[in-house]
Amino acid sequence: MFSFSKFFLASSLEEAYSELLKNKKNIILGGTSYLRMGNTSWNTAIDLSNLNLNYILEKEDFISIGAMTTFRSLETNSLLKDYFGEIFNTALKDIIGVQFRTNVTVGATVFSKYGFSDLIPVLLALDSKVKLFNGGILTLESFLNESDIRRDILVEILIPKKVCKTSFQCVRKSKTDYSIINLAICKFDNSITIAVGSRPGKAILARKTMDIFNHSENIENEIINAMKYIGNEIPLDSNMRGSKSYRELLLAALLRKGIQEVLN
Ligand SMILES: Cc1cc2nc3c(=O)[nH]c(=O)nc-3n(C[C@H](O)[C@H](O)[C@H](O)COP(=O)(O)OP(=O)(O)OC[C@H]3O[C@@H](n4cnc5c(N)ncnc54)[C@H](O)[C@@H]3O)c2cc1C
CATH class of the missing domain: 3.30.390.50 (CO dehydrogenase flavoprotein, C-terminal domain)
Known part of the structure; x- marks a missing residue:
């Protein structure tokens, strides 16, 4: 089980980012399912859960998905179904169980670029972009191509609004x-x-x-x-x-x- 010596409940993204940069052993918390698999002792754990990043919203050109949105929300969301059919439900429904998927988050998954991910290929095929707090907006493809893991916060995913x-x-x-x-x-x-x-x-x-x-x-x-x-x-x-x-x-x-x- 992972541990941390301090807990920081961020009240803005600016605050979360500046806390992240203070120490190499400071981390952002998503749903913590993956972090809990490790035994690392971290310095400050930064919680984004007060920042309203749990959303799936229809914008003019994109559907934007906040970093703290859970897999279960993707699976059951009618807007995503209207544009992209059953793909989110089909890709995510076999990951462990409903309780697990109600906890794990989109931002952590995409930022970590897990090779085994069932979500990332879906977002890639839908031509998604990622919005990073410091790095701005870039295509998911170019983000995945970077070999280094940035010191940054994934804020949201943007999917072009195309019925496909x-x-x-x-x-x-x-x-x-x-x-x-x-x-x-x-x-x-x-x-x-x-x-x-x-x-x-x-x-x-x-x-x-x-x-x-x-x-x-x-x-x-x-x-x-x-x-x-x-x-x-x-x-x-x-x-x-x-x-x-x-x-x-x-x-x-x-x-x-x-x-x-x-x-x-
Ligand atoms: C037992 C187990 C089985 C799994 N099986 C599958 C599977 O079959 N298919 C599949 O697709 N996935 C699977 N996963 C992965 C899972 O779906 C999630 O992708 C993973 O748990 C990360 O989500 P989380 O919210 O738990 O992240 P966390 O554990 O909270 O964080 C993971 C990493 O992301 C960082 N992070 C969190 N949020 C952000 C952010 N907004 N910006 C920047 N960095 C951030 C954290 O600091 C940490 O380094 C499995 C995971 C586990 C633990």
Whole structure:
């Protein structure tokens, strides 16, 4: 179990950020489910829960999701369903249980760039941006590409407001285990976006495979070609959950299922 010597209930983001910078061992608290898995002794634990960062709001061009929003809120939110179909519910419903998902937060998950995340590929396929307190707004893709973890606070996620067809596919050895591989697809008009996660590395966009579909007159005709291609494009690896070659086979099969789902 983690521990900390001081607790700081922030009354503004400015205050939280300045407290974070005071000591390398100061940390931001999300839902603390992941922090509780470690044994680190921290200096000051900074709580954002008084900052009204638990929201899903419709803005002019974006849907904005506050950092302290829980997975359960994403799963059950009707605005997200209206724009993006069932993708949040499908991706998150098998993570442990309802109580757990009522606690874990969006900001902690995205800021930590977990390779095993089921949420990050969904946000990536939906072309999301992240808003950092100090670093401003940047695309989720460029944020994930940074190898260093910044000293910053993730404030919100911005998803472009486009009604699209979506699909989330994954394989788990058992319910509640981490995905062996996962895949999120978004189809807006005739443009396809594909994100692959649990490779087991951080989620990435399958840009060349997307090009195969997006340069074709008939998406369905390209499925077999893209299934052969995606395993070469996406760097995959082995870990305790599955071998690289197993992931290659799964990825091709999940791609076919996902594309067929967004075409229906
Ligand atoms: C047992 C277990 C099983 C899991 N299984 C899955 C799974 O199958 N699929 C899946 O997708 N996920 C899974 N997860 C991950 C989970 O869904 C969350 O992504 C994770 O717990 C982080 O959320 P949290 O709110 O608990 O973060 P915390 O534990 O509170 O924080 C995690 C890190 O994020 C930092 N942080 C928190 N908020 C912010 C912020 N706003 N800005 C900057 N930094 C911040 C913290 O300082 C800390 O370093 C699992 C987690 C656990 C513990």
